[in-house]
């Protein structure tokens with residue numbers, strides 16, 4: 020350990036007490052992993068603060084000693100954003116985990132960053148309310164992490180991603196300042212929107228210590244409509260027509276046969292033999308009008324496929340929702356050996372481009388000769404390619420090539436290389452490619468300048484988001 | 490497969506998604522120090538095996554695991570961090586890495602020498618003085634669980650005031666003079682002892698009223714060796730379990746009635762794994778009850794035993810309670826059940842306490858009347874007199 024590093028660690032221990040600063044190897048090892056396939060460096064210390072004041076203290080010490088800092092909540096990141104490529108300090112915000120207030124009339128909830136999303140929704144359900152962003156990791160992932168990655172989920176087609184649901188937050192900056200962005204109000208026109216800036220910033224600007232989140236009443240009644248298809252074009256056409264008919268689904272998901280097979284048991288549906296794709300659409304309405312809504316949607320489905328299932332039983336709907344949410348997990352059973360990893364791609368195109376982009380992506384998968392299955396949020400055009408990667412140098416290269424090929428398809432269809440998982444260290448090359456392709460690398464330069472204002476010494480999540488070509 | 494291969498075969502499947510951390514009770518109880526959580530245990534085990542010769546202190550991470558199996562029930566890859574912890578304890582005990590826990594060592598020696606973790610085999614039979622049992626090839630095996638609770642509670646009361654390092658020092662000292670462990674017979678919570686003995690008597694009485702005929706081995710009943718297994722002393726456990734089995738065989742035992750979930754799981758699932766010829770039927774006492782019950786005027790909530798619901802053992806206790814009362818389960822129930830913290834009581838009392846306080850609050854949110862179905866759960870959750878053991882609650886509900 021360098022002299023200045025050990026001085027910083029000593030200061031951290033004297034400032035917060037040894038119980039909150041972990042320094043032994045066995046305590047540090049678990050923080051070298053998140054849910055990505057990437058491994059981080061062993062940190063020199065992990066801090067377990069309990070409040071914003073302690074976080075300010077930690078950041079001031081690290082800033083003074085120019086020590087790298089990685090912010091981490093539940094560590095479910097798929098892009099290596101909650102581990103560090105440098106032997107620095109990790110700040111876990113998991114001990115800030117209280118729901119501070121639920122206000123149903125003004126429609127907000129105030130939370131600390133370590134609150135897990137399912138826990139928040141479990142609490143809100145008692146009031147018949149919910150917080151819509153629902154990444155498939157919601158059992159574990161937190162308010163802090165989902166804000167910082169602008170997480171999406173199955174319900175994004177109706178409710179949008181996390182950025183639509185955050186009114187304001189408290190943030191600790193690297194120099195120890197604690198700032199407030201935004202307020203408790205639903206509307207606000209008051210200068211630069213720093214709340215929006217913080218969302219998706221992946222822990223590169225500051226530590227979120229409190230968030231004011233918008234909440235919604237739970238939909239009154241819902242139904243699930245599922246159709247089976249031979250080709251992706253018909254899936255796309257069904258979706259286009261549903262949206263054009265003025266129906267905004269709660270959830271609209273598609274999956275390919277590989278994905279269907281992995282969750283076949285969990286869904287418990289009769290699946291016709293010809294099926295290559297499945298489309299699942301949830302609609303909602305006041306109870307008395309639900310049947311009319313179901314009929315309009317079913318009729319549209321019927322124009323493109325003969326086999327349509329309507330499910331209104333809440334328990335069955337929950338089972339199918341859980342099965343779809345577990346699709347990535349279910350694919351783990353299809354690994355050829357324990358060393359094979361599943362790397363999950365996350366591109367997005369405008370939903371009208373989806374069918375075309377899908378056909379090209381399927382071709383990329385075939386041409387690159389890598390095993391992959393596809394599913395995604397058809398309502399918003401988000402396609403996840405689940406790439407089975409052999410954990411070897413060659414396997415990694417093949418995976419990276421396929422990721423780049425798919426990214427290029429998304430870029431040509433006016434899309435983006437990451438819809439909801441963020442950039443981390445995994446996709447910074449792809450993000451660079453996107454701006455290069457758009458002839459707008461200067462956008463990245465502006466982002467870097469903004470980072471400099473918040474974090475002049477570049478101590479926060481160094482190496483994330485920005486790719487530095489040789 | 491050798492031990493290391495067995496562990497790697499599990500840890501290799503882990504994708505570090507962290508889902509298991511959301512249900513692992515020991516993580517929150519240790520301020521999110523990941524090494525005390527399910528994912529941290531899997532990552533640490535993997536790292537330790539891939540970097541042998543490192544000087545890491547592995548013990549606390551794996552010894553603090555409650556063996557509740559909440560983790561595997563949410564793991565998308567089917568990884569059981571509880572089993573990883575069990576195997577890693579075996580790895581530590583084998584001397585491969587880390588330091589053995591002095592308290593664990595002491596308990597091991599006491600079991601081997603006295604057939605009881607605290608040297609209290611004789612005391613464990615006192616509850617049954619005066620009860621007539623049948624001559625039968627069916628026996629009730631108490632596993633000494635109900636009987637030991639009053640002692641662990643009293644010992645922990647003292648430990649609260651002593652530094653943990655001193656406790657470990659004392660444990661090392663007693664280990665060198667093992668008969669001293671018997672002094673523990675003087676440390677017990679008298680009220681709890683009376684209650685636990687009453688529970689056992691109630692169980693016997695209900696079984697008898699259900700027409701079940703069975704015997705009891707009295708002070709010959711050996712402790713079944715659970716701690717040896719839980720603390721990773723597998724060689725010792727194997728030899729010990731064989732000794733227990735031979736005793737049961739000599740006595741011509743064909744069927745065992747268990748009264749606590751830990752002993753039940755051990756005899757039902759672990760014994761046959763280590764003793765292939767173990768052909769003795771094992772049945773949980775609640776499944777033999779054949780009684781008519783009155784309706785309870787009010788609601789209850791239930792602390793389900795991890796060794797039943799999360800370890801996939803079926804039993805009828807919850808059905809019986811449902812037939813008697815309006816049951817309001819805690820948010821975390823069934824396959825998401827939360828452990829009472831009990832298994833950490835001896836080695837990590839602070840962690841056990843935090844977990845039990847949290848679980849108690851979750852249960853109380855649903856109903857004031859909390860029913861436990863395991864003596865360990867009772868001991869850890871009985872923060873007021875509205876917490877009752879299944880036997881205590883149900884015996885009062887029998888229609889006369």
Ligand SMILES: Cc1cc2nc3c(=O)[nH]c(=O)nc-3n(C[C@H](O)[C@H](O)[C@H](O)COP(=O)(O)OP(=O)(O)OC[C@H]3O[C@@H](n4cnc5c(N)ncnc54)[C@H](O)[C@@H]3O)c2cc1C
Nearest residue numbers: 092093094095096100154155161163164165167171222227
């Ligand atoms: C099985 C699985 C399924 C998933 N499904 C989805 C999905 O459907 N949709 C989706 O969007 N994502 C999904 N993800 C990705 C991941 O779960 C999300 O990105 C999640 O929002 C991360 O939350 P976290 O609490 O784990 O954050 P972490 O992984 O701990 O951190 C993520 C990022 O946020 C930063 N950060 C964390 N806390 C703070 C804080 N308090 N202040 C500032 N920065 C902070 C970190 O530095 C890091 O850059 C999935 C992951 C897995 C493993």
Ligand code: SF4
Nearest residue numbers: 503504506507509564
């Ligand atoms: S839930 Fe399973 S796969 Fe995920 S981190 Fe835990 S053990 Fe690993």
Ligand code: SF4
Nearest residue numbers: 513555557558560571
């Ligand atoms: S068995 Fe229980 S305590 Fe042990 S790792 Fe799993 S969830 Fe945690």
